[in-house]
Amino acid sequence: MSSTPKLSISEMDASYGDHQVLHSIDMQIPAQQVTALIGPSGCGKSTYLRCLNRMHELTTSATVNGTVELDGADIYHDDIDPVLLRRRIGMVFQKPAPFPTWSIADNVLAGMKLTGGVPDNADEIVEKALKGAALWDEVKDKLDKPGTSLSGGQQQRLCIARAITVEPDVLLMDEPCSAIDPVATARVENLIHELGENYTIVVVTHNMQQAARISDKTAFLMMGELVEFDDTSKLFSNPAKQQTEDYITGKFG
Amino acid sequence: MAPQHTVQAYQAELQELRDRLETMTDVVYEMIANAREALTTGDMELAERTVQTDHQVNQQEVEIDRFCLEILVRRQSVAGDLRFILAAMKMVTQLERIGDQAASICHEVTDRPPGLQPTGADLVDDVAEAAKSVVDDAITAFLDEDVDRAFEAIDADDEVNEEYERVSRQVLSQMGDGELAVETGISIQSIAKRFERMADCATNIAEAIIFALDAQDIRHRDKLASPPTGDRDHS
Ligand SMILES: Nc1ncnc2c1ncn2[C@@H]1O[C@H](COP(=O)(O)OP(=O)(O)OP(=O)(O)O)[C@@H](O)[C@H]1O
Numbered sequence A: 001m002s003s004t005p006k007l008s009i010s011e012m013d014a015s016y017g018d019h020q021v022l023h024s025i026d027m028q029i030p031a032q033q034v035t036a037l038i039g040p041s042g043c044g045k046s047t048y049l050r051c052l053n054r055m056h057e058l059t060t061s062a063t064v065n066g067t068v069e070l071d072g073a074d075i076y077h078d079d080i081d082p083v084l085l086r087r088r089i090g091m092v093f094q095k096p097a098p099f100p101t102w103s104i105a106d107n108v109l110a111g112m113k114l115t116g117g118v119p120d121n122a123d124e125i126v127e128k129a130l131k132g133a134a135l136w137d138e139v140k141d142k143l144d145k146p147g148t149s150l151s152g153g154q155q156q157r158l159c160i161a162r163a164i165t166v167e168p169d170v171l172l173m174d175e176p177c178s179a180i181d182p183v184a185t186a187r188v189e190n191l192i193h194e195l196g197e198n199y200t201i202v203v204v205t206h207n208m209q210q211a212a213r214i215s216d217k218t219a220f221l222m223m224g225e226l227v228e229f230d231d232t233s234k235l236f237s238n239p240a241k242q243q244t245e246d247y248i249t250g251k252f253g
Numbered sequence B: 001m002a003p004q005h006t007v008q009a010y011q012a013e014l015q016e017l018r019d020r021l022e023t024m025t026d027v028v029y030e031m032i033a034n035a036r037e038a039l040t041t042g043d044m045e046l047a048e049r050t051v052q053t054d055h056q057v058n059q060q061e062v063e064i065d066r067f068c069l070e071i072l073v074r075r076q077s078v079a080g081d082l083r084f085i086l087a088a089m090k091m092v093t094q095l096e097r098i099g100d101q102a103a104s105i106c107h108e109v110t111d112r113p114p115g116l117q118p119t120g121a122d123l124v125d126d127v128a129e130a131a132k133s134v135v136d137d138a139i140t141a142f143l144d145e146d147v148d149r150a151f152e153a154i155d156a157d158d159e160v161n162e163e164y165e166r167v168s169r170q171v172l173s174q175m176g177d178g179e180l181a182v183e184t185g186i187s188i189q190s191i192a193k194r195f196e197r198m199a200d201c202a203t204n205i206a207e208a209i210i211f212a213l214d215a216q217d218i219r220h221r222d223k224l225a226s227p228p229t230g231d232r233d234h235s
């Protein structure tokens, strides 16, 4: 890919108190592609994601060093409003968490309701987002029903709809399929693939085959260090590092 | 010890695949030796037996292929494991073809009119020896996971081609001089061709082995036209 990276991360460290979790990460995340993050439990994947939209600092005593640039501008600069930043860099969590008492439509608009207000064409926005999240056909006749009345897989797509309503540049997804069944997983994967045409997506997954299926690039993290970052097809067919090979083939030392 | 798969059944399946390939190489290897012996001695019974062995090799090809598919479906193999399985599938195809060639050589022996001596068998000795050496290199490269040996196989194939050219010329000239009956000449020519093809198959095996191991060992090679992609560090 010749274009400039969407996110440019250099020498990024992250800690909880004096426990350093990420060590000098350098990574260029390409625009409008899907980048997968894989690695053993506790290696720092979720922390990494949260550093990319400044959610890490919401944890008490959590610190970040180094630079993260979005389209060339440092997201940790004093002038940056983290709330607005998170509209440009949205996040979808492991467990779908719609606002329980809110209707499906209101859930889709949640991002707007919480950060400034809903425009007049709310119906249009809801429809567009739900179509974008491949959920429209399933819910179009019950938009006023509570979000929690949906199945797990539908809820996850509802959360994706909520995340794309504010038209972010980047979507961060932390194990978006870990709580849903294979069919719902296939739908969400499909969606990630489609969204990847317009959005820059960074997705954490524990499922190696899923990473291989949905991503253009894959990063392998181990104990807070970036071991390898390459085209997904290369990484899964011929990894450059022995540690990567052992991890993706399921071997222990 | 090399790292083991966390899933022990998977580890066992890959080991079984290796074992089955080894068994198949043993059989094919013996077929080549038998074909050469039948050629020189004219031993009909040995030739007949070797032709029969070919069915066993065909069967092994089908079974190993199916086993590879099963592993792929069940384990969704990646990286070195994936390359090994893909190489195994290529390898069995080539081994089967080598077996075919050995069987065809034996047919030349069994189809000989009775009483006709194995005249001219010594003409193919050199090409047979050269071909056997390529097969040797390829099979050893596989068993020992030895990339250098695989490259030797590929290099040695040139020699087989030269030997084959030499036999062809010699047969032609001896037929011209009337030293060799035309029928015998053609038979020898086709036997030489079959040895040459065996070496081609063995070369394909060597290439498959390099592909399977590539990430580890071929990075410092200047023999390759294009630079290898693997730059594995041994950390
Ligand atoms: N809020 C927190 N306070 C203190 N330490 C934390 C906190 N969150 C995570 N950690 C520590 O940081 C390290 C990385 O955790 P993180 O959640 O980023 O890992 P992960 O790769 O996402 O793991 P998993 O695959 O299990 O989700 C772990 O050692 C964890 O114990």
Ligand SMILES: [Mg+2]
Pocket (backbone or CB within 6 Å): A045, A046, A047, A174
């Ligand atoms: Mg996590």
